[in-house]
Amino acid sequence: MTQNIPIVENIMNANDRLAEENRARINAAGVFAINIMASPGAGKTSLIEQTLPRLKGKLRVATIDGDIATSIDSDRAAAAGAQAAVQINTGGDCHLDAVMLRGALEQLDLTQFDLLIVENVGNLVCPAGFKLGTHKSVLIASVPEGDDKPYKYPGMYRGVDALVINKVDLLPYINFRMDYFKQGVEVLNPGVTTFETSCRTGDGLDAWVDWLIQNAKRK
Amino acid sequence: MHELPVTQSILKIALQHAEKGNAKRITDLNIVMGELSSMVDDSIQFYWDIIAKDTIAEGATLHFRRVPAELQCMTCFHKYHPTDKELVCPQCGGVGAKIITGEEFALESIDVE
Ligand SMILES: Nc1nc2c(ncn2[C@@H]2O[C@H](COP(=O)(O)OP(=O)(O)O)[C@@H](O)[C@H]2O)c(=O)[nH]1
Numbered sequence: 001m002t003q004n005i006p007i008v009e010n011i012m013n014a015n016d017r018l019a020e021e022n023r024a025r026i027n028a029a030g031v032f033a034i035n036i037m038a039s040p041g042a043g044k045t046s047l048i049e050q051t052l053p054r055l056k057g058k059l060r061v062a063t064i065d066g067d068i069a070t071s072i073d074s075d076r077a078a079a080a081g082a083q084a085a086v087q088i089n090t091g092g093d094c095h096l097d098a099v100m101l102r103g104a105l106e107q108l109d110l111t112q113f114d115l116l117i118v119e120n121v122g123n124l125v126c127p128a129g130f131k132l133g134t135h136k137s138v139l140i141a142s143v144p145e146g147d148d149k150p151y152k153y154p155g156m157y158r159g160v161d162a163l164v165i166n167k168v169d170l171l172p173y174i175n176f177r178m179d180y181f182k183q184g185v186e187v188l189n190p191g192v193t194t195f196e197t198s199c200r201t202g203d204g205l206d207a208w209v210d211w212l213i214q215n216a217k218r219k
Numbered sequence: 220m221h222e223l224p225v226t227q228s229i230l231k232i233a234l235q236h237a238e239k240g241n242a243k244r245i246t247d248l249n250i251v252m253g254e255l256s257s258m259v260d261d262s263i264q265f266y267w268d269i270i271a272k273d274t275i276a277e278g279a280t281l282h283f284r285r286v287p288a289e290l291q292c293m294t295c296f297h298k299y300h301p302t303d304k305e306l307v308c309p310q311c312g313g314v315g316a317k318i319i320t321g322e323e324f325a326l327e328s329i330d331v332e
Pocket residue numbers: 038039040041042043044045046047122166167168169170197198199200201
């Protein structure tokens with residue numbers, strides 16, 4: 001005899017629950033935490049490198065870097081002035097999840113920091129579904145990737161709290177229709193906080209850094 | 220790659236409910252998967268065959284009910300299906316749509332013996 005058992009349970013629940021535990025731990029230490037996502041090469045590590053010196057004397061920062069195999073990114077973060085830089089090697093996984101973040105958090109004395117920056121694995125598909133427990137998700141879109149990315153990766157653009165459009169120094173050389181790009185973003189994520197930056201020239205970085213400071217102060 | 224932990228979750232949820240229902244065997248799993256959920260059903264099937272082995276769900280069939288994305292324009296309330304080129308409302312050109320369907324990813328039910 002076959003019988004049907006109705007369930008209707010969100011499959012991401014297990015990860016979401018762990019993410020909530022991470023959030024509680026981060027909150028208890030009074031830290032503001034962000035999760036930076038982007039495709040490989042968009043400028044995640046560069047943005048962190050440019051951000052750290054600008055926060056010197058203002059916020060104490062820890063970074064957590066997810067990478068498939070190397071520790072290059074966390075070495076770069078440490079060199080740029082992160083008070084602590086933890087590397088998570090995902091061993092082939094294309095995104096961080098709440099379990100991995102929990103492991104990294106255990107290596108940090110969170111009470112020593114004001115800001116936690118998590119650099120997710122470079123990928124525009126998977127990280128969106130896996131909450132980590134950070135307060136804000138930040139997506140970096142870089143100009144050379146093209147203006148159609150919101151249309152191709154709606155899930156990613158939809159769930160983020162801030163958008164950094166990086167490599168704007170390349171706008172004169174690339175056919176990037178900013179209007180078309182922003183129109184797609186506006187449909188998916190109306191009114192999302194947006195920064196236009198260049199990690200090469202430093203353009204737009206002050207506004208980004210102010211946003212981090214304002215958020216960290218509230219914690 | 221992320222389908223491995225996801226598949227483990229599916230198995231865990233299914234086994235919990237089967238146990239509650241005193242089932243001897245799980246024969247079918249009905250999964251709903253929205254177009255915007257960034258999950259790949261082939262990979263889930265691949266991992267399923269490996270991890271369900273030696274459980275009461277071994278050999279069970281996975282059924283995927285795909286739900287297309289549907290947006291609703293918040294200006295003229297027209298409902299439409301977005302494409303990978305166009306997201307704005309085809310009727311009025313408005314932006315700021317609400318996603319009505321397409322983000323779901325859930326285990327709806329299981330068939331057991
Ligand atoms: N022209 C230009 N290049 C940039 C900018 N930001 C980063 N890059 C370059 O893009 C490449 C990838 O940057 P990286 O920070 O390693 O990217 P990640 O993979 O997202 O961490 C490096 O060669 C950077 O120098 C920018 O604003 N303008």
